Amino acid sequence: MTHSEIEAITERYENRESAILSMLQDIQAKEKYLPQEALERLGEKLGIPMNKIYRIATFYRAFSLTPKGQHEVCVCIGTACHVRGAQRVVDQINLELGIRPGETTKDRNFTLETVNCLGVCAAGPVAAIDGQYFGKMSPAKVGGTLKKFRSDKKKKEGANGKA
Numbered sequence: 001m002t003h004s005e006i007e008a009i010t011e012r013y014e015n016r017e018s019a020i021l022s023m024l025q026d027i028q029a030k031e032k033y034l035p036q037e038a039l040e041r042l043g044e045k046l047g048i049p050m051n052k053i054y055r056i057a058t059f060y061r062a063f064s065l066t067p068k069g070q071h072e073v074c075v076c077i078g079t080a081c082h083v084r085g086a087q088r089v090v091d092q093i094n095l096e097l098g099i100r101p102g103e104t105t106k107d108r109n110f111t112l113e114t115v116n117c118l119g120v121c122a123a124g125p126v127a128a129i130d131g132q133y134f135g136k137m138s139p140a141k142v143g144g145t146l147k148k149f150r151s152d153k154k155k156k157e158g159a160n161g162k163a
């Protein structure tokens with residue numbers, strides 16, 4: 001992220017320290033994580049010490065200090081989903097993508113996360129990819145579900161290649 005992109009973000013919020021959360025959200029939305037250089041630049045620009053920025057960045061689960069994949073796969077392992085086989089879904093994703101919860105594929109296409117409830121327990125086991133919910137998940141459905149997102153990327157790459 002360039003210095004001018006960081007400055008555009010801070011200026012959007014009139015350089016107000018109170019808007020730090022919104023600024024971090026904007027950086028996270030663009031980069032899929034919070035790069036250290038971006039945080040340093042933000043700290044310089046707003047006059048906020050780095051330890052304070054790191055405290056905020058590590059407090060909220062929505063922020064990540066390590067690079068995330070293009071697509072976030074989130075599997076619920078809460079009780080209702082667990083008893084219906086959520087762990088087998090996680091294991092199948094591990095087989096398909098070679099990543100465990102908290103990890104990102106080498107091509108930065110997917111990041112796998114687990115949560116304790118997605119709020120739709122009756123549809124368990126539930127997974128969400130980029131906020132799109134998939135209920136009644138099973139190991140057999142994992143490959144096809146992931147493929148939708150893989151092919152999305154390939155279609156975009158194909159379209160970019162033709163342009």
Ligand code: FES
Pocket residue numbers: 076077078079080081082116117118119120121122124126
């Ligand atoms: S426990 Fe999985 S959605 Fe609530």
